[in-house]
Structure formats: structure tokens, C-alpha cells
Amino acid sequence: MGIENIYSEILMEHANSSHNKHHLAHATHTHRGINPSCGDEIELEVFIKDGRIEDASFTGSGCAISQASASIMVDLIKGKTVEEAKKLADIFTGMIKNNITDEEELEQLEDAVALKDISHMPARVKCAVLGWHTLEEVAKNKKTC
Amino acid sequence: MSNRYKEDFPILRQEPGRKPLIYLDNAATTQKPETVIRAMEDYYREYNANPYRGLYEISVKATDRYEEARSVTAGFINAKEPAEIIFTRNTTESLNLIAYSYGRSGLEEGDEILIPISEHHSNLLPWQQLAREKKAVLKYIYLDEKGSLREEELEEKITNKTRIVALAYVSNVLGTIYPVKNIIDKAHSAGAVVVLDCAQSIPHFPLDVQELDTDFAVFSGHKMLGPMGIGVLYGKKELLLRMPPFLTGGEMIDYVAEQEATFAPLPQKFEAGTPNVEGAVGLLEAINYIRQVGYAQIGAVEDALTAYALDRLKQVPYLTVYGEDSRTKNRCGVISFNLEGVHPHDTASLLDADGICIRAGHHCAQPLMKYLGLAATCRVSLYFYNTKEDIDALIASLMKVRRWLGLGN
Ligand SMILES: Cc1ncc(COP(=O)(O)O)c(C=O)c1O
Ligand SMILES: [Zn+2]
Secondary structure (H helix, E strand, C coil), rough: CCCCHCCCCCHHHHHHCCCEECCCCCCCCEEEECCCCEEEEEEEEEEEECCEEEEEEEEEEHHHHHHHHHHHHHHHCCCCCCCHHHHHHHHHHCCCCCCCCCHHHHHCCCHHHHHHHHHHHHHHHHHHHHHHHHHHHHHHCCCCC | CCCHHHHHHHHHHHCCCCCCCCEEEECCCCCCCHHHHHHHHHHHHHCCCCCCCCCCHHHHHHHHHHHHHHHHHHCCCCCCHHHHHEEECCHHHHHHHHHHHHHHHHCCCCCCEEECCCHHHHHHHHHHHHHHHHCCEEEEECCCCCEEHHHHHHHCCCCCCCCEEEECCCCCCCCEEECCCHHHHHHHHHHCCCEECCCCCCCCCCCCEEEEEEEEEEHHHHCCCCCCCCEEECCHHHHHCCCCCCCCCCCCCCEEECCCCEECCHHHCCCCCCCCHHHHHHHHHHHHHHHCCHHHHHHHHHHHHHHHHHHHHHHHCEEEEECCCCCCECCCCCEEEEECCCCHHHHHHHHHCCEEEEECCCCCCCCHHHHHCCCCCEECCCCCCCCCCHHHHHHHHHHHHHHHHCCCC
């Protein structure tokens, strides 16, 4: 496993770009996630209508892995139902914990598969899952609207 | 400039087929010389027994070696007698012992505890929690932008209500060496006791508790070539005698009845339960090793390395060093820095790919980081077995980081 693979083009593109990093005008839910080990912080904002994530964004600061992972996640969950997004979160955590290795299953994660090798870097696992954990919290607290 | 000490440390030896280890996280824990590792192994191979209790030869030997470690430690920091040395697990436990035992019995509402803002959480939380419990006041000494203590700030903060002044001899984030003799004298004039956290000083320069006249001094074996799990608490005898036990149980009693007990004399009063003989034996060997190399030599090697490291770091584009950024007599080889636009955790992960170990994060000093306006930093911390080659490797790796992350140079 080369570290270069982890800090791959796609990851750096997300870490350095800001297309998902802004506030939502009409967020129905926001949730803050913190990774105490390196101080990563994100605030996820989503606009949910009829059980579907119509729009999503995040703000925050932290390491490249936490920020890129959150950004890739935002791309991925836009337009998905909350249930589908929860399923993706399960697959993502499964991948990072090395419990899910089935290629076909992982394909659903699209660009987020770039973070697969984090499973070999225990010190960075929390960075990678921060966005997804925050999403799970949002899903848990979801009021029907 | 290679370094003859590396050979004494199995983990640092260059061996065919093994990736060289460039270890620059010595403030977190140091590597162990062969002699320390062997002494601990010998203990288990030859005389492992529960000390104090056994009426047979190996138990007597285990007891002797454990007590020898205590007297050697006492001599090492110039304590008046071995009974002033209490073995704990680490610096953190030593500080908690003082806060619980001395602090709880001696503090009243409105009393003040004074600590610098730069303290490690280990020397902050015990006081913060004690202050909350006792309705005492925890006050902070703030630093100037280089991390130095300001004299006026000290004058102003020490009052006749100050009961405890607790501080590190050397900052684990900025490497600053604080003028502790001066602080101890001022604290004593105000009637306060001083707790000196020597975790980051004793690996690098001598501690003389009588000359400093400190009331308490604490440190960890693992940061001075010894094993993890053994720590030291030095306390002036007249204070330790007055203090109630911290933990109670076996080994720390004279006599136990159904409803009452009398406690063992010092130092056993503060060492409840089966002690860490292996750790004490390792610490003893670590002290022997440090004595053999000599603090003068350790200081000379580290001064040169620190100056070199600071010079080289200045050559790295987009890099900022925090605190004192040139070598002075008021700083040790603990260096915090950041690369612009790069989170310290990413820097550390990328250096790791080149076999370079550094620390990244808040270094257990969140109030200091907040005071300095920083979320996290990278930290390099040197020891006498490090070399210029180690620093060169660090610099070469750092030069690549921003490019690797797609930030140009
Ligand atoms: C200044 C200082 N105090 C206390 C500690 C805590 O030491 P330990 O974890 O061995 O208890 C450290 C360790 O990082 C330190 O640097
Ligand atoms: Zn992170």
C-alpha cells in the first residue's frame, strides 16, 4: 500500500476544491461532527424532502482526508433517499474496517472507493469516516418533513 | 555525522532488509537501549517474585532491586533520602496523587492554584477538577508570543491566596525551558508549594531537587530511556508525611482491623498493591545509561542538533516554526511547526511513508493551542541518539509534502 495511492488525484481534487463547501440556503438538518484525535470538524447540511436528500453541503476544517471524504460523500448522497444514503454509509464503514471487500458492493461508493486503503492506516480511519458518521447522526435525528 | 549511540538501541540499528527508522518523536516516548531491555528480561528470567512478601531468595532479590532503583533515583535527582521517592505509573499518576492527596486535604474555598497556559493536560486536569471540587480558583499564567513566561505576569498572578503553583520545567509543545528557580522562590515567598513536571526536562538535563528547593517533582520512566508503566513522584518528606494515602490496599498498611487501619511509613504508604518491579529495574538501568553518557554530552549533542534542525527548517518554503525559532539556552529540541495549507496529520502520514516518525495534533495541550490560535501542529522532538542525517531526511521529506498534496511547492 503506497501512501501516494491514498492521497490520490481524486482525493486531492476534493480536498482542495470547494464545490461542496458552503452553506445551504434551506437546510432542513444540520449536524456537527468532530474528530477529537486530530481536531477535524465538519458541519453537514442537508435539505431533505419526502425522504429524499435533495441537496447537501458541508463546512469545516481539518486534514485532507476528512475534508475530501466529506466532499466525496456529499456528491454521492445528493438525490439519494435517506435510506439509500444510510446503506452507503454502512458500505463505506464496512470498507474502511476491511469487513466489506466485495468489488461489486464497493462499486456503489463510486469515487469514495479511493479511500479504501485507509483501512491500512488505523490512525486515519476516524478522519475518513467523520463525514459518514455525521450523516448517520442526521439520519437518526431526521424528523419527517 | 553518524552517531555511536544508535548502536546501543536495537530498534535504531541499521539492519539488512529492515527499513531504517527515523525516530523524531522523543517527547512522546524514547527508545530503549539494549541494557534496559536486557535488565528487564533478566528480571523475568532469573528473579521474578512478588517483592516484600516472599520469604525466599528470589523475592528478597526482587525487593532489593526494587529498593535499589528507589535509592538510585533519589541520588539521581539529589533527594535527601530514598523515602522521598514514590514509584507510580507515570507523570500523570504522580500529578493526580499530589492533587488528590495534598490538594484535597490542604485546599479551601477561594484558595488559588496557578499554572502556565502551556501545561500538558496531565498537569492541568487534576488541578482543574480539584479547583471545581474545592471551589478553589484555577488561574493561568499567559505567555508571550515566543512562549516565554513574562515576569510581570508572574508577579501579578502569584498572590497571598496562591497555595499551589504547578508547572512544567520544559514545554512539551514549544520546547521552552522555564525559569523555574525564580518561580519556585516567588511561590515560596507567597507561601505556596510548587509542583514541578519534569517529564520533558529530565531526559535532557539534570534535576537537583534540593538546589531548586521544589516541593514536588514528577517524571515518567518511558521518556528517559526506561520502560512504560513506571513513574516517579518526589516529595519533600515533611509534606509526604502529612499527606493522606492516595490508593489503599495491600503493601501500604501496617495493621488492618475491621473498621480501621494504620498505614505503612513512607514510601510504602503511597504504593498500594504489587509494585512494578520490572519497570523499576528498567528505570534503574536507564539512569545508569544516562549517567554513563553524561548529561554534559547529551546537552552538547542536542544543542548542536537543535540548532541544525531549526536552521534547516527555515529553509523549507511555507514552513512556520512556533515559539523560539532559533537555538537559545532557553529552549530544548522540541520543535512545533506547520506547513502552510497542510493539516499536520497529513504531513505526519506522508512523512511516515518515508519512515519518519513525528507527532501531529494538539499534543495534549488544548488550552495552549487555543491561546496560540492554532488547531494543531507538527512536532519534532530530538534526543541524543538522533543525527544530522535524521534531520536531513526530515527536511527532504517535508520538501515533498506540499507538492504531494497538489499545492505546488
Ligand atoms: C510535560 C508533560 N507532562 C506530562 C506528560 C504525561 O506523561 P505520561 O503520559 O507519561 O503520564 C507528558 C507526556 O507527554 C509531558 O510532556
Ligand atoms: Zn484527520
